[in-house]
Amino acid sequence: MLFFSGKGGVGKSTVTAAMALLAAQQGKRVLVVDVDAKGNLTDLFEHEPVGFKPVEVHPGVHVMTMHTEESLQEYLRLNLRVPVLGRIGPLARALDFVATAAPGVKEILTVGKVCWEVRESIEGRADWDVVLVDAAATGHIVAQLGAPEAIRDLVSVGPVRAQTEWMSDLMHDPAVTALNVVTTPEEMPVNETIELVGRVRSELQVPLGAVIVNRVLPELFTHADEETFEAMRDPAAVNRLVDALGGGPDVARGTTAVLDAARMAVSLRRTRAGHLAELRRAVDLPTLFLPYLFVREHGLRVTRMVAEALGEELGL
Amino acid sequence: MRRQAAATRGAENLEPLLATKEIVIFCGSGGVGKTSMAAAAALEAAVRLGGRVLVLTIDPARRLASALGLEGGLGNVERRVPDDVLKQAGIEPRGELWAAMLDTKQGWDDLVLRHAPNEETAMRILDNRLYHNITARFVQSHDYIAMERLFDVHATGKYDLIVIDTPPTRNAIDFLEAPKRMAEFFGGRLLRWLTMPYRMGRGRGARVINVASRPFYQLADRILGSQFLQDIAEFFLNFQSMYDGFVERAHAVERLMHDRRTTFAVVTTLEAAPLREAEFFMEELVSRKYHLGALILNQTLPAYLRSPEGARVADALVADPTPAAGALVELGIPALSEPDRTARVLHTVGESFRNFAVVATREAELRAELAEAPDVVVDVPRFEGDIHDLAGLAEAGRHLFGESSGNHR
Numbered sequence: 001m002l003f004f005s006g007k008g009g010v011g012k013s014t015v016t017a018a019m020a021l022l023a024a025q026q027g028k029r030v031l032v033v034d035v036d037a038k039g040n041l042t043d044l045f046e047h048e049p050v051g052f053k054p055v056e057v058h059p060g061v062h063v064m065t066m067h068t069e070e071s072l073q074e075y076l077r078l079n080l081r082v083p084v085l086g087r088i089g090p091l092a093r094a095l096d097f098v099a100t101a102a103p104g105v106k107e108i109l110t111v112g113k114v115c116w117e118v119r120e121s122i123e124g125r126a127d128w129d130v131v132l133v134d135a136a137a138t139g140h141i142v143a144q145l146g147a148p149e150a151i152r153d154l155v156s157v158g159p160v161r162a163q164t165e166w167m168s169d170l171m172h173d174p175a176v177t178a179l180n181v182v183t184t185p186e187e188m189p190v191n192e193t194i195e196l197v198g199r200v201r202s203e204l205q206v207p208l209g210a211v212i213v214n215r216v217l218p219e220l221f222t223h224a225d226e227e228t229f230e231a232m233r234d235p236a237a238v239n240r241l242v243d244a245l246g247g248g249p250d251v252a253r254g255t256t257a258v259l260d261a262a263r264m265a266v267s268l269r270r271t272r273a274g275h276l277a278e279l280r281r282a283v284d285l286p287t288l289f290l291p292y293l294f295v296r297e298h299g300l301r302v303t304r305m306v307a308e309a310l311g312e313e314l315g316l
Numbered sequence: 317m318r319r320q321a322a323a324t325r326g327a328e329n330l331e332p333l334l335a336t337k338e339i340v341i342f343c344g345s346g347g348v349g350k351t352s353m354a355a356a357a358a359l360e361a362a363v364r365l366g367g368r369v370l371v372l373t374i375d376p377a378r379r380l381a382s383a384l385g386l387e388g389g390l391g392n393v394e395r396r397v398p399d400d401v402l403k404q405a406g407i408e409p410r411g412e413l414w415a416a417m418l419d420t421k422q423g424w425d426d427l428v429l430r431h432a433p434n435e436e437t438a439m440r441i442l443d444n445r446l447y448h449n450i451t452a453r454f455v456q457s458h459d460y461i462a463m464e465r466l467f468d469v470h471a472t473g474k475y476d477l478i479v480i481d482t483p484p485t486r487n488a489i490d491f492l493e494a495p496k497r498m499a500e501f502f503g504g505r506l507l508r509w510l511t512m513p514y515r516m517g518r519g520r521g522a523r524v525i526n527v528a529s530r531p532f533y534q535l536a537d538r539i540l541g542s543q544f545l546q547d548i549a550e551f552f553l554n555f556q557s558m559y560d561g562f563v564e565r566a567h568a569v570e571r572l573m574h575d576r577r578t579t580f581a582v583v584t585t586l587e588a589a590p591l592r593e594a595e596f597f598m599e600e601l602v603s604r605k606y607h608l609g610a611l612i613l614n615q616t617l618p619a620y621l622r623s624p625e626g627a628r629v630a631d632a633l634v635a636d637p638t639p640a641a642g643a644l645v646e647l648g649i650p651a652l653s654e655p656d657r658t659a660r661v662l663h664t665v666g667e668s669f670r671n672f673a674v675v676a677t678r679e680a681e682l683r684a685e686l687a688e689a690p691d692v693v694v695d696v697p698r699f700e701g702d703i704h705d706l707a708g709l710a711e712a713g714r715h716l717f718g719e720s721s722g723n724h725r
Contacts, residue, residue, distance in 0.1 A: 009347025009590065040589060137346070187377050187702045188347070220664050228661045231651035237644055244643035245632055254625030258633070261621055261672050262665040267700035294671035296678045298588055 001118045001170070002209065003133045005141040005196065006182035007189040011214040014298075015182045015290070016134040017044040018306035022316065024060030025307070028129040033114055035066045035135050035144075046300045058300075062128075071109040079163070104143070104150030108164070111147050115167045118176065138181075138192040142199050145171065145179065145206045171206050178209030183279070185213055185272035194282040211285050212310075213276065215292040217269040220262065229266075233259055288313040329718030330581070333609045333692055334361045334477060337579045339470060339572070340609065343482045343491060344583035345593045349614040351376050351481045352703040352712060353583050353696065355384065358479040359413055359706065360713030366410035367476030370394060372465060374418050374458075374481045379704035384415040392419040394469070397706075405706035414475065418483075423461035424451040431558035431565070441558075444551045458483035459494035463569045470572065492573070492604060495566040579609030582690075586616055586679035591686075598688050610692035612716070613683065618697055621676035626669060633666030 002019070006012045013034075020030045031054055034041040042049050047057035052070040054062035114133055120126035136144045143150070148164035148171065171177050181196055183189040193211060200208055221229055231237060238259065242252045280287065290309045295302055334340060334357065342354040351373055358371035373386070381387050385395055394416040402409055425442060432438035441447055451457055459482065466480050482491055490497075572578060580601055584594035594611070601608045620626055633640065641659035644652045652658050696715045703712055 007347060008345065187379075187704070191377065220668055221661065225657060225661050225664070227651045228654075228657050229665065231649050232644065232658075232661070232665075234649070237647060237649065237652065240643050240647055241640055244640040245629055250625045251629060254623065254627075254629035257620040257623050257626030258629045258665055258669045260618070261626070261669040264618070264700060265668045265672065268698075271701045294674045296674055296681075 001114065001131050001133070001177045003135040003141070003145065003177070003179045003206075004182055004212075005135050005138055005179060007192045008137045010182050010184045010189050012137070012182045013041050013134050014044060014303065014306055015212050015214060015310070016132050017041060017303045018310050020061045020130075020132050021058065021303055021307040022311050022314075023130050023132075024058065025311075026316070028060065029127050030061045031117060031128045031131045032061060032063045033066055033117075033131065033133045034063060035110055035114075035133055041065075041134055043298065044300070044303045066110050066113065068106050068109040071113045075109070075112065104147040107144045107147030108151050108160075108167075111144060111171070112163070112167060115170050118170060119166065122176075135179075138196045141179070141196065142203055145200075146204050168205075174207040177207055179206050180209040180212055181285075182212045182214055184215045185217075185276045185279075187275055190275045190279045193279060197283050197285065208285055211279065211283055211287045212290065213279070213287060214290045216276075216289045217265065217272060217292045219269060220265055226266065229262065233263070328692070328694055329716065330357055330360075330610055330612075330692065330694060331364065331717045333579060333581075335365055337609065338475075338477060338577040339466065339575075339579070340477070340479045341466075341482060341573075341578065341580045342480065342583055342612075343580060343597065345590045348583050348585045348590050349696075349703075350583045352380065352709065353581075353612055353614060353716070354479050354481040355380065355415075356696075356703070356709045356712035357581070357716050358415075358477070359407070359409075359709045360717045361477050361479070362409040362411040362413040363407060363710070363713070364410070364717060365477070368412045368414060368474065369477045369479065370414040370416065370469065370475045372416050372418060372462070372469065372478065372480040374462070374483050376417070376481075377702075377704065379702075380709075381417065383705045383709070386415055386417045392417060392422050402706060405710065407706060407710050411476070416469075418458075418462055418465055420458050420461045421448070421451070423465055424457070427461075427464060427562075428558070431561035433557050437554055437557050441551070441554045444554065446551045459491040460498045460566075460569075463494055463573065464565070467565075467569045467572055492600065492606070495570040495573075499563045499566040574606060576607065579607045581610040581612055582608070583612045583614055585614055586682050588682065591682055595687060598690070602688065608690045610694060611686075611690050612694050612696060614696045615698040616695050617672060617676040617679055619676075621669070621673050622680060627673060630666040630669040630673070633662045634670065637662035637666070 004012050004016045004019075006015075016032060020032045023030045032041065042057055042063055045057040045061065045063070047055075047063075049065070050057065050063050051065055052067045054064040057063045114131060117126055117128060118131050121128040121131070135141055148167040152161055152164045152168075179200060181193050183193040197208060197211075200206060220226075232241065238255060242248075242255050245251050245255060288310065290306060290313070293302060293305055295305070340354075340357065342350050342357070344350050355371050355373060355376070358369050361367075362369040371384070373381075373384070376384070376386065378387070385397055385401070394414050397413040397415055399409070402413065428441050429438050432441060462480065462483060466478065469475065470478060582594050582598055582601075584590045598608055598611065637659040638655070640662055641655055644658050644662075645655050694716055696712055699708065699711065701708070703709060
């Protein structure tokens with residue numbers, strides 16, 4: 001059971017999808033749970049959106065979208081044998097209300113469903129080798145993963161309390177569960193990652209996995225190469241270069257553009273390297289690096305590229 | 317209104333908009349630079365338009381917060397950014413820049429204290445063990461408190477312009493509906509229905525259950541245990557005593573958002589997912605008759621990356637850098653004296669240009685596909701460093717206002 005969190009916009013879904021693809025390529029049967037349902041996870045497999053029931057969107061990869069009301073229905077059906085058909089409307093609204101007020105109710109329906117799929121697989125009633133969760137963003141993940149304990153503190157008796165215990169056991173087992181944090185080498189995502197790792201350690205017993213740094217720009221030059229590059233930007237050198245490339249105002253404009261672009265790439269990389277250094281200083285988890293992809297569009301092709309890079313980082 | 321629309325049409329800067337509005341609400345999905353854009357717009361408005369400008373920010377990066385003098389948890393009160401601090405950053409504003417950070421917890425406490433019928437009720441609410449949880453996690457809680465604070469600050473009449481950053485929401489629409497949803501939440505039939513058995517029994521421990529809610533209570537008791545429901549009911553019963561003041565206030569907040577003095581600026585990057593959300597949000601703003609003032613495209617790559625001349629030079633360097641390298645070696649500059657190294661660097665330079673050109677082209681395509689755009693669309697280029705100080709904000713501000721335009725007011 002692998003959870004993926006991270007600041008919004010860092011590519012959490014892409015990394016989750018790539019991990020799913022990689023696991024499927026290794027022959028694993030994968031369930032991906034889209035919890036932070038923005039509905040674009042299936043886009044990454046070029047598949048239409050899916051609902052609560054898992055759908056195979058790619059060979060070996062099933063995806064389901066979390067839906068707390070359906071999760072509750074399933075729970076009631078399986079655990080309490082409550083005939084809910086037809087009555088779920090008002091009940092769901094009431095639940096929505098209670099869930100707003102009480103810590104962990106919505107979250108327990110989310111992690112509860114995930115844990116249930118994992119337990120069913122461990123006990124041989126379901127087929128998943130790996131369950132990957134595109135989980136809540138950094139601001140909400142601690143509440144999500146701490147839901148079983150929150151519920152246990154709140155509810156003194158009843159079946160729900162008993163249920164939280166096996167969930168906690170699963171989620172705290174380092175052989176089963178890991179929380180991975182996706183980030184980019186930028187200021188806010190790095191700060192949030194550092195903060196999240198600290199909070200997880202102090203507030204949860206969920207084991208931490210890896211930090212996955214997405215969109216890392218390539219290092220263009222070695223130190224000596226960069227000196228050579230800087231020398232090229234001297235006006236005399238630029239003029240020489242323009243002449244060597246055919247001369248004229250168009251070539252002059254083009255040469256300036258090309259040199260400026262490289263200068264920008266070097267500076268961007270340097271700013272980001274500073275944030276990465278900060279990350280490594282503050283967080284001692286295994287860190288995987290995924291390259292910035294210079295591509296035109298998203299979709300399965302990009303997911304494959306990210307999966308390949310992930311595979312290389314993991315030594316597969 | 318008509319004159320103003322004519323003044324802003326086709327503009328590529330925010331100046332006319334900020335000169336004619338009193339409130340600008342910056343919104344967009346997470347990670348697009350909303351907070352820095354709001355702060356930059358406020359700073360530049362103080363510089364060029366003068367008057368007293370306030371930026372209400374939500375969760376600035378630490379360095380930015382300290383640049384605005386908001387560090388150390390002192391942000392909840394509005395503070396003026398001192399002129400000498402601005403001067404040190406090379407900024408000489410005609411007006412005053414003020415900044416404040418939003419504290420949701422404090423905002424709720426203030427709200428309870430204001431609307432509770434008496435101090436005893438207020439304390440009972442503040443002490444309820446569910447209070448913090450409900451207020452902190454109710455989906456629109458942050459949004460609502462942001463709007464409340466905005467309303468308060470605007471009502472003081474102290475500021476000529478208020479620029480407000482919005483909380484990161486999963487769905488930008490939540491934000492628009494916050495006042496309405498808050499009023500519904502605390503005044504709805506559902507709440508009355510839920511608290512009915514407790515009201516009938518007068519207080520804690522009573523278990524008089526009416527017919528309509530019986531199935532729910534039976535089920536809820538089985539799942540959650542009854543103590544828990546009682547706690548919830550007690551909280552809402554106390555809360556209901558503030559209902560009238562609360563709803564009236566929510567409606568006033570909503571009117572202010574629709575007021576002609578208020579406008580929205582949508583911030584996005586030219587990436588597929590944030591852009592899709594920005595488009596959706598713009599459509600919603602328009603269909604709900606809010607004033608959509610501007611679209612800010614942040615972190616765009618420079619236009620020269622799409623120049624055909626640049627592409628030709630890059631292609632030539634990638635295909636064969638040796639002739640150009642040879643010419644550079646002849647200059648006799650030590651750093652350019654090694655032919656292999658110089659050729660390798662030229663090859664890398666060409667390749668890097670082609671890489672970034674692909675991304676710049678993708679951005680241009682996404683921009684061309686933009687269906688609904690407001691009259692004002694502003695580009696802010698990707699800076700090589702982060703925006704973390706006043707100088708950085710000023711640079712972004714210059715892009716928001718356009719380099720060429722002068723002082724108006």
